[in-house]
Structures are given as C-alpha cells and as structure tokens.
Amino acid sequence: MIEQVLELARNGERFLVACHRRPDADSLGSALGLIKTLRAIGKDATLFMPEEIPDSLLFLMDGEQGLAQIPDGVRYDATWVMDIAAKALLPPGFPRSEVTGPVVIIDHHHAHDDVGDVVYRDTDAAATGEVVVRLIDELGLDSLPEGSATPLYAAIVSDTGGFRYATTRPATLRLGARLVEAGADPWHVAYQLFERWEPARLRLLSAIIATLEMAFDGRVAIMRVTREMLEICDADDDMVEGMVNYARRVEGAEIGALLWEWRVRGAGGNHLETKISLRSRGNADVSVIAAALNGGGHRAAAATQLNITIDEADELLRTELAKYLG
Numbered sequence: 617m618i619e620q621v622l623e624l625a626r627n628g629e630r631f632l633v634a635c636h637r638r639p640d641a642d643s644l645g646s647a648l649g650l651i652k653t654l655r656a657i658g659k660d661a662t663l664f665m666p667e668e669i670p671d672s673l674l675f676l677m678d679g680e681q682g683l684a685q686i687p688d689g690v691r692y693d694a695t696w697v698m699d700i701a702a703k704a705l706l707p708p709g710f711p712r713s714e715v716t717g718p719v720v721i722i723d724h725h726h727a728h729d730d731v732g733d734v735v736y737r738d739t740d741a742a743a744t745g746e747v748v749v750r751l752i753d754e755l756g757l758d759s760l761p762e763g764s765a766t767p768l769y770a771a772i773v774s775d776t777g778g779f780r781y782a783t784t785r786p787a788t789l790r791l792g793a794r795l796v797e798a799g800a801d802p803w804h805v806a807y808q809l810f811e812r813w814e815p816a817r818l819r820l821l822s823a824i825i826a827t828l829e830m831a832f833d834g835r836v837a838i839m840r841v842t843r844e845m846l847e848i849c850d851a852d853d854d855m856v857e858g859m860v861n862y863a864r865r866v867e868g869a870e871i872g873a874l875l876w877e878w879r880v881r882g883a884g885g886n887h888l889e890t891k892i893s894l895r896s897r898g899n900a901d902v903s904v905i906a907a908a909l910n911g912g913g914h915r916a917a918a919a920t921q922l923n924i925t926i927d928e929a930d931e932l933l934r935t936e937l938a939k940y941l942g
C-alpha cells in the first residue's frame with residue numbers, strides 16, 4: 617500500500633492536500649508536513665482550506681496560504697486527505713473527483729469507513745504526522761524537508777497529549793527528538809497548542825466543570841456544554857476542543873463524556889444537534905460506545921454527532937454506557 621502512495625507522489629506533478637473537517641493539529645500539521653515534502657521532491661502542492669483555521673493552529677501556517685475554493689479549470693493529479701477516518705469528515709466543499717484525481721488517505725484511525733481511493737493507514741502510529749515522516753523516509757529524502765519539523769512535531773505532540781498517552785512508544789519519542797533536532801521548538805509548540813488560553817476559555821472551562829456529574833457508581837464522568845453557556849462565557853466552539861479531557865481526569869472514572877450542543881448551519885436554516893465526545897482512561901474502549909451511537913474514533917478517544925437534543929443524547933448515551941459497562 618505504501619508503494620502505491622509513493623508511486624503516486626513520484627508520478628504526479630500537481631497535488632492538492634486537505635485536512636479533515638474542523639482541522640486539528642495532527643491533520644493540519646500532517647498536511648503542511650506533506651506539502652513541504654512534495655515540494656522537496658519537485659512537485660506542486662497546495663493546501664485546500666475551506667474552513668477558518670483555529671487561532672491555536674495559525675502558527676503552523678508560517679506564510680502558507682490555503683485555497684478556500686479551487687479555481688475553475690484546475691485539475692490535480694491526486695488529492696491527499698490527512699488524518700481522516702470517515703467520508704462524513706471530508707471538508708466542506710471538497711471538490712468533485714474530476715478535480716481531485718484519486719483521493720489518497722493518510723491516516724492512523726482504528727475505526728474508519730472506506731473513504732478514499734488509495735489508503736495508507738498505520739493504526740499503530742500515534743499520529744498521522746508519524747505516518748508522514750515514514751513517507752519522507754521512504755521517498756529517500758536525506759533530511760526532513762525545510763519547514764516540516766514544526767508542523768510534524770505539533771501533529772505528534774497534539775495527538776499524544778504531549779507524549780503522555782498510551783500511544784507514545786519509544787519510536788514516538790525518538791521521532792520527537794529527531795524533529796526537535798531538525799528545528800522544532802518544544803516550548804513554542806506547547807505554548808501555542810496548550811498554554812495560550814483566552815479568559816473566555818477559562819470561564820467556559822469553569823462553567824463546563826460546574827456541570828460535572830458522576831454516573832455508574834463513579835465509573836463515568838459526564839459534563840455538558842450548551843449554546844447558552846457558550847454565550848454567557850463569550851466563548852466559541854473552538855474553545856470546547858479538549859474540554860472532555862477534564863472528565864477523564866476524575867479519579868475513579870473509567871470514561872469521561874462531554875455532551876456538546878452543536879449548531880448546524882444548513883440551507884434550511886440553523887438547527888441544533890448534539891456531539892458526544894468520549895475519553896477512556898485505558899481499560900474501556902470508547903470507540904465501541906461511539907460506534908453504537910453512529911460515530912467512531914480510537915479506543916481512548918471517540919465521538920459522534922446526533923441529530924437530537926442534548927437531553928435526548930444524554931439519555932441515549934447512558935443507555936449505551938449501561939450496556940457497555942454491564
């Protein structure tokens with residue numbers, strides 16, 4: 617499978633590189649790392665970015681400009697989509713296949729559907745950024761491409777929670793060292809990703825923590841965030857990212873859950889849906905619970921989005937938790 621991907625990279629001339637919907641540091645860092653790599657082997661590579669990039673990730677762009685829309689008549693030899701597990705997570709306005717050429721998936725998610733024409737997915741990798749480094753090495757580049765160290769380091773730091781999660785292997789740490797040797801600055805990246813909260817985000821954290829409820833004899837910690845809470849805190853949806861991890865922190869809780877009232881902007885006007893984010897401390901496999909609720913993800917982190925109210929989602933979640941926990 618990697619041979620097919622390498623061949624595509626070598627034989628094509630003009631590539632588009634995209635992230636999953638609502639890009640995170642792994643998706644965007646991998647995309648930028650791949651773009652620098654493709655350029656290093658003499659190819660033309662462009663970032664497709666139809667969505668606004670969260671403030672905390674802007675430092676990764678480093679002068680790179682994303683295309684929000686593909687100009688008329690442009691055709692690509694292939695389009696790479698980074699860190700994507702499901703068709704539903706393709707970015708909004710993802711171009712038609714005549715424009716994209718073959719869609720190449722570079723990913724590391726265990727739970728996934730059959731998105732993409734060519735797939736290179738390493739479910740042992742801690743981050744898609746790690747998979748990109750493998751591509752760099754397999755392409756025979758003798759050093760990491762100029763400008764790739766910081767985005768790839770950020771991808772790995774983000775998906776391993778700062779080299780803390782169980783996905784962190786000796787190879788992950790060695791790769792971190794290699795990227796730092798190549799110029800990535802650990803504090804700069806950690807500061808941008810984790811240590812730069814606006815006051816509104818802290819207010820939101822406080823409001824979310826106030827909703828904390830222990831269920832199933834303390835085995836599950838459940839929190840929620842509503843549109844009203846976001847409004848009162850003057851916070852936006854990007855600030856909710858990662859809040860679910862606070863539920864996992866509760867001593868004794870095997871599973872942390874965050875119910876998130878989510879505004880969907882559609883042609884027929886706005887309506888509210890509910891996202892459920894799940895985290896496991898280690899033993900529970902939350903991707904099973906997410907899958908039962910029409911979602912997906914990893915063993916330790918999974919999510920779903922349901923077209924029901926937050927109270928209905930809460931009830932449904934508890935039903936599935938009861939089944940899972942027995």
Ligand SMILES: [Mn+2]
Nearest residue numbers: 642699744775
């Ligand atoms: Mn990832």
